[in-house]
Amino acid sequence: MTWAKKTLKEFQDALASSDPTPGGGSAAAVALGQAAALAVMVSELTLAKESLSDGWSISEQVKFVAEPFLKTGLELATSDSDAFDAVVASFRLPKETDEDKEKRRDAIRLATLGAAEVPYQTATSALQLLRLLPELAEKGNPNAASDVGVSALLASAALKGAIFNVEINLQSLPTEMGMEMRENLANLIEEGRVYSRMSMDAVRERLANS
Numbered sequence: 001m002t003w004a005k006k007t008l009k010e011f012q013d014a015l016a017s018s019d020p021t022p023g024g025g026s027a028a029a030v031a032l033g034q035a036a037a038l039a040v041m042v043s044e045l046t047l048a049k050e051s052l053s054d055g056w057s058i059s060e061q062v063k064f065v066a067e068p069f070l071k072t073g074l075e076l077a078t079s080d081s082d083a084f085d086a087v088v089a090s091f092r093l094p095k096e097t098d099e100d101k102e103k104r105r106d107a108i109r110l111a112t113l114g115a116a117e118v119p120y121q122t123a124t125s126a127l128q129l130l131r132l133l134p135e136l137a138e139k140g141n142p143n144a145a146s147d148v149g150v151s152a153l154l155a156s157a158a159l160k161g162a163i164f165n166v167e168i169n170l171q172s173l174p175t176e177m178g179m180e181m182r183e184n185l186a187n188l189i190e191e192g193r194v195y196s197r198m199s200m201d202a203v204r205e206r207l208a209n210s
Contacts, residue, residue, distance in 0.1 A: 004075070015027060021080075021085055022077065025081075025119045026076075028080075028122050029073050029079075029119075029122045029162070032126050032155065033069060033070055033077075034073070034154050035153075039062050039148070043062045045144050046139070052140070059136065059140060062133075065132060076118060076121060076122050083117075086111040086115070087114075087115050090111040093107055109173055113173060113178055115165075116169035122162035123192075126162065129155050133155065133199040134195065134199050135202075137149070146203065148203055148206075149203035152196060152203070163185060
């Protein structure tokens with residue numbers, strides 16, 4: 001299943017269905033792509049105006065970071081669904097003998113690790129974008145300041161939602177698995193909080209002064 005080829009309504013209907021996929025991880029990845037799209041739009045609107053040349057540098061940085069996420073977000077949405085489907089499939093493996101049980105246990109762990117790694121990529125990508133949005137709000141096209149705000153809200157939702165999915169999968173794994181993710185989660189959460197607040201403050205200030 002490739003969610004990028006579905007209509008918006010088809011994706012929403014799939015989310016609303018009782019099927020386990022797509023779920024929150026896929027929704028978070030889609031939010032990443034939408035955040036990136038809005039950020040690119042604001043950058044283009046800034047680069048189009050000579051009077052906003054002070055915002056050209058950050059706009060170019062945002063485009064460089066955000067444009068790949070237009071594709072990445074959609075790919076991660078599909079990968080997240082595939083990863084969870086793999087977890088479900090691993091639980092259905094035979095467990096008649098001790099050998100079966102060992103193979104099944106290992107398969108479950110590997111699939112669960114994969115189900116953590118996909119949203120972890122969503123989270124790190126969202127933070128990469130979020131770091132740039134306060135300055136874009138400050139220096140970008142003032143007529144699109146609210147769009148930077150929505151982009152930041154979506155990026156923050158993508159980050160936080162993806163982290164939930166990382167955490168729930170890591171909880172069921174031995175502590176020696178996913179060590180890099182475990183070590184970096186606290187920093188991801190804190191940086192996300194900081195840059196989300198900075199973005200909101202910058203947007204509100206720009207709206208107040210425009």
